[in-house]
Amino acid sequence: DSGVTQTPKHLITATGQRVTLRCSPRSGDLSVYWYQQSLDQGLQFLIQYYNGEERAKGNILERFSAQQFPDLHSELNLSSLELGDSALYFCASSVGPFSNQPQHFGDGTRLSIL
C-alpha cells in the first residue's frame, strides 16, 4: 500500500462529457503529480502541484486542468472528453518539490470513453 488514494477506480462516460478524478497524497507529502498511461504513449507526466501551487507542467491538454487544495488533496478535471482520452490516470506524491525524489503512486483511475 503506497498510501496514495485515488477515486474512483473506474469511470465510464461518453464523449463531450466532463469528469473529475481525485487524489489523496501520502501523509506528509506536499507534492502531487498526475500522469496519463496509455498503450501507445506509455506513462506521460501531466502536471505537478507543490503545497497548493502549480510547479511543473508536462503534456497536459488545455481541456484538462488540476488543482491542489489546502488539505493537499488534488483533483484532475477532464472536459470535452474524446475517445482518445481513454487511459489510466495515475496520481503520485512525494515529500518535496523535486521530481527526482521518490514518488509514490496510487493504483490509478481507469477512464473509458464510449
Next chain:
Amino acid sequence: TQLLEQSPQFLSIQEGENLTVYCNSSSVFSSLQWYRQEPGEGPVLLVTVVTGGEVKKLKRLTFQFGDARKDSSLHITAAQPGDTGLYLCARYSGGGADGLTFGKGTHLIIQP
C-alpha cells in the same frame, strides 16, 4: 522531446534464467529511476541512480548507470515468477521545475 528508449519491449523467459533490460537516451540524465508496475497497480520505485558508472543491487536485481549518464541497465539473476511485471525507467533532467520522463517499458513474463 527527449525520449527514453527501452529494450526489449517484451521478454518472456523461464524461471531461473538471467536477463538484462536496457534504457537509453541521446541526452544526459541528471538522475534515473527504475520502477516496476504490476497489473492493476501503480508503478513502484525500485532504485534511483545518480552517478555515472554507479551500480546498485537490490537482492537479485542489479542496476547500472552508464559512465556518460545516457543509459542504464537492469540485470535480473535467476528470475522468478514474482519478477513478472512492466519495468519502467524514468529520467530527471534537472533544473528544478521539470517532471519525470518515462520510457514505454519492458513487459517481462517469467514462466514457472
